[in-house]
Amino acid sequence: MDAFEIADLVATQASSGRLYHEFLRTHDLSAGVYVLPAGSSDPQGPHTEDEIYHVISGRATIQVGDGDRAVQAGSVVFVAADVTHRFHDIEEDLVVLVVFGPAEYTHRVDHVSGRPHGSSADERGIGG
Numbered sequence: 466m467d468a469f470e471i472a473d474l475v476a477t478q479a480s481s482g483r484l485y486h487e488f489l490r491t492h493d494l495s496a497g498v499y500v501l502p503a504g505s506s507d508p509q510g511p512h513t514e515d516e517i518y519h520v521i522s523g524r525a526t527i528q529v530g531d532g533d534r535a536v537q538a539g540s541v542v543f544v545a546a547d548v549t550h551r552f553h554d555i556e557e558d559l560v561v562l563v564v565f566g567p568a569e570y571t572h573r574v575d576h577v578s579g580r581p582h583g584s585s586a587d588e589r590g591i592g593g
Contacts, residue, residue: 470505472520474498475560484508487569495568501525501559502537507552513572518542525552548573 478486478498487497494508501507503523518527520540526533527542529550536542536552542551552559565571 471498471525471560475500491579493564493567497563497569499559499561499563500534501552501561502535503558505554505555507555511547511549512544512565512569513546514567514569515546517546517564517566518544519562519564521560521562523555523557523561525555525557525559527552529553531568 467489474486474488475498478489478500480486485497485499487495489496498521499521500520518536518541520536520538520542524535524537527536527550530540530543533555534540534542552561554560555564
């Protein structure tokens with residue numbers, strides 16, 4: 466069994482210096498925590514996989530396609546593959562659990578190798 470504590474995941478994310486920390490990956494899904502400080506900008510673009518965002522804490526607005534929706538702790542938002550989306554008007558530090566199905570980058574092709582990004586642990590710089 467794999468079990469995780471959000472506080473531990475956020476601490477790992479913070480020490481990485483990155484906004485997103487993936488903590489689980491299988492072929493069929495991946496999960497991570499995404500942390501955006503109040504007043505910051507969300508740099509993400511569309512993904513080639515479906516996503517679910519579950520807001521753990523904070524307050525912001527999410528734009529999905531042409532629509533905007535306020536989100537706060539407890540909000541759950543589905544974003545279909547290839548749809549433009551981003552968080553904005555981040556009023557309170559935002560901590561979001563993100564689940565990709567299938568795993569993030571499964572459908573994105575590396576044009577050099579001709580294989581999907583993340584198709585092996587070695588390509589992602591993980592392991593060994």
